[in-house]
Amino acid sequence: MKAGIVVFPGINRERDMAIALETSSGVKPRMIWHKETDLSGLDLVVLPGGFSYGDYLRCGAMAARSPVMGAIRAHAERGGFILGVCNGFQILTEAGLLPGALLRNASLRFLSMDCHLRVERSDTVFTARYQKQRTFRAVMAHGDGNYFADTAALDRLEGEGLVAFRYASETGDVTPVTNRNGSARSIAGIYSPNLRVLGMMPHPEDLVDPLMGCADGKPLFDALVGAA
Amino acid sequence: MKAIVTVMLKNGVLDPQGKAIGHALGTLGFTGVGMVRAGKIIELELAQTDPVKAKAEAEDMARKLLANTVIESFQVSIDG
Amino acid sequence: MKAIVTVMLKNGVLDPQGKAIGHALGTLGFTGVGMVRAGKIIELELAQTDPVKAKAEAEDMARKLLANTVIESFQVSIDG
Amino acid sequence: MEVNQALARSFGLNAEEYSRVLDIMGRTPTLTELGVFSVMWSEHCSYKSSRVWLKQLPTTAPWVIHGPGENAGVVDIGDGLAAIFKMESHNHPSFIEPYQGAATGVGGILRDVFTMGARPVANLNALRFGNPSLPRTRRIVDGVVRGIGGYGNCVGVPTVGGEINFHPAYDGNPLVNAMTVGIASKDKIFLSAAAGIGNPVVYVGSKTGRDGIHGATMASAEFGADSEEKRPTVQVGDPFIEKLLIEACLELMATDAIVAIQDMGAAGLTSSSVEMAGKGGVGIEIDIDQVPARETGMTAYEFMLSESQERMLIILRPDREEMARAIFDKWELDFAVIGHLTDTGRIVVRHHGIVEADIPLAPLGDQAPLYTRPTTETPKQEKLNPARIEDRFGLTRALEHLVACPDLCSRSWVWDQYDSTVGGQTVKRPGAADAAIVKLEGLRRGLALTTDCTPRYCLADPEMGGAQAVAEAWRNLTAVGARPLAITDNMNFGNPEKPEIMGQFAAAIRGMAAACEALDFPVVSGNVSLYNETEGRAILPTPAIGGLGVLDDVSKAVGLALPPWLDIVLIGATKGWLGQSLWLREIAGREDGAPPPVDLTAERTNGDFVRTHILNGTIRACHDVSDGGILIAIAEMAMASGFGARLSAHPRDIPGHAFWFGEDQARYIVAVPDSVALIRLAETAGVPAVRLGTSGGQDLTLPDGGTISLAALKTAHERFFPSWMDGSEQEP
Ligand SMILES: Nc1ncnc2c1ncn2[C@@H]1O[C@H](COP(=O)(O)OP(=O)(O)O)[C@@H](O)[C@H]1O
């Protein structure tokens, strides 16, 4: 799988993402400057975490309107894979590639801590190496991760099986306590209808090396790079 | 010509910031405070000198960037 | 009675957000956009029915909580 | 505005200093010139009260590449890499506007580090606040924490550690000391000495506004009616621009375009241009008309003194100007050639074609004031006899009380707001170990980082306190298995014109110097912040120490979480020292006595022993014994893992409360599978070691039979910050 990582001004987890992809694939991903418009040859486009444009106005708002987004939209329409993590997820919703929006955390504070994500389905290219309904550990680091969509949109997501992950306890219980940022229905990640675009708030890419005490994020990248 | 764009969360979208402000006002001893909503205001200096056109321009900016209409509504006013 | 508190950075205080918005509008092809300033707006529902008193109350809230008067200035308007 | 002695005084220059200015200039200086002298000769830039003392600090070791004098200290960490680090205060701005004060503090220290060619890899912060029961303290803590997070999270540098103390002495004067650590290739370190007559002087970053201009001028008559608008505005940070600036500078640094580079920190364009030219022994000419401005109508004086953030000054190779410009264009940052180097040895500033300043650089530097201010020794305090201090509380209640008190309770409310993992290299996050550990990308090698100081010890005995702060930093690095390499310091004190304060300063330096010497732990960078007083009341003397150590293989590091079913062993000698302990303050309600003595020989012997046995795999968890003593250390270890412990009786010759809560130095709690073997090894090495109990279970069982569940202990430990902050969820 040929992967590229989009670099928007202010993005800051593009290096983490590159390390994670390289750890799984052995190949350095292509770094895509936000003004580039040719993504041909890429199977996977990653929108990494960080603070594109300082998170000013709304997180992801300005990045979602940058030149590269046209090509990303076309890539999505071609059925290409897209992974948006944290700010990348916010950019995907701002660009309308995924439904809903990410609001300020309910606590109004930045949340930096580990969380457990319950895998809602394991038959996608992203989650093939996880087990359905089991959890894995990921790093939360965001101020605006509170997923919002109106009831109809939420019902549709659920009905079509497009919820990727929910915030849960280690054993998989989804409760208000595990839903630290206040997301609607504890949603931590969602898919596009063709299951090829995934947006998620927590960072699997920061836990891919056992030296960090946990490599729970690695199966996601292993599955992805093995898929195509 | 100055355009003022006011962006508020739509009704039905949770506004934790408004809620927190309401709570904090209560803690400070202010009584009789009902619902509190927090929003954004963006002041733009425009070269455009025709107020009608300036308003249309600012509305376009709001639609394209300044507001996310999934969650927010906006209002534009023109000030001299 | 509704009070609307507008909070803006004082003149001369750097407004990184306004700057970034102005820049993004340029990228989107909007021309003739000069200075952009970003601020906050807080809408308060007050039990107070006397507009003069409501305004005074909201001003007090702004001073004590809603605005950081070291770097921000505020304005209160009362909306029937 | 007429330049005269009165104006000079309002700029902070005394009569003698002003007459020296007149001598150097041979005429009345212009307003801009006076501004340049006043900031260059300010305490902050000239170190005029502290320089004589700072000279006593050891600053060299085989692994030190650059000691104090550069923008940050540089040490060799192996594999061809260097760690570049420094700590800096932003105390006063954080009191005026906590969010922006702390945020710009972080921004400033980041620039000091990446200006030398390093990619910043970690931030730490040492914070001191006033009495928590004051609403103002709560507001300041909230703003400072949000500000540090707001800036650090956005620039994408993980905040991995720090410390927080409370004391009423900081009521009107909180301390915000920020530390940044970066990594560079050892042979690509960038320095600030300008060179090459004719070379362009380039300004990059944000535009200049009237931010933070010396408040003194505002008192003068010329700013009348609209003084509100011309007030010195608070500096506002733009972490987004800083992030772009880091990337752009690193991109330029990968080329051969840069001759010298320095951030515009305090006193902005003045200090950067004067220092760069001064160090290089060249002259510099600046054309203010070329300086990117954010506001209109600014004067040369304002341009030269502005402290607008996110700006750097670069001396470029002339043939690389276009290439450099292209890089800054790509990152959409301002890039302007604002002058060139000359052979005149003078700084010349032109604005609208008029010479606004023309100062010889050599005397500006050489004749800067230097004071050996009078000092008075802090009187020694009595050594307290623990047998004479009654324990009316018992161990269990004291423990419950202490783990919950502001100075010992969990800081997770704070660090949960700091991105500690960005970069993907954070091996030990806040709360996991005595020092944070950040791995180097692509290697097993890592850095251990800590900040330490116990101001109450420093007040009681500044010399001992200074030594203790260095020793504790060394110990915290050792406790994870790292080899301590060097420190940065941040000397926060009151008014140096008071002999007792200057005495504190001098004594703290003496203590620090002795500890640095004994532990091979030199000072490579630092910062001095004086005049930390409100209404004549000084803060506690606070020489904050930032320590850096290296681990060849981070997989060998240990944390403090107590694994189950191991023996708990105390390393180091215990006398039951209660003077200045937290037990004494929080339980007995007394803040007195001599602080615990620091035995540097024992410190070294014990620490070397512990490190050896961490690296060979014997020690599975380790925590140094500091605030609160042995029982607090064990409780922290238990809460970190969720496994309790059963503790056995203590030596009979020491009262229980003194043994368990005394703060004797040079001690560690370690967890090992076989205490008998470890104690035998310790005896051979001349290291005191005694078994204290066994880990396991869900309770902490104390030697007096008292039992407390970990759940209850944790609840008490975690209560303070969230409940204190409840109701302050307002945005900045
Ligand atoms: N201001 C802060 N920012 C980040 N981490 C902090 C801060 N204050 C304390 N910590 C972290 O909390 C933990 C405990 O701090 P402290 O009580 O000072 O430790 P010690 O006594 O072992 O030096 C450490 O991991 C420290 O890095």
Ligand SMILES: [Mg+2]
């Ligand atoms: Mg410690």
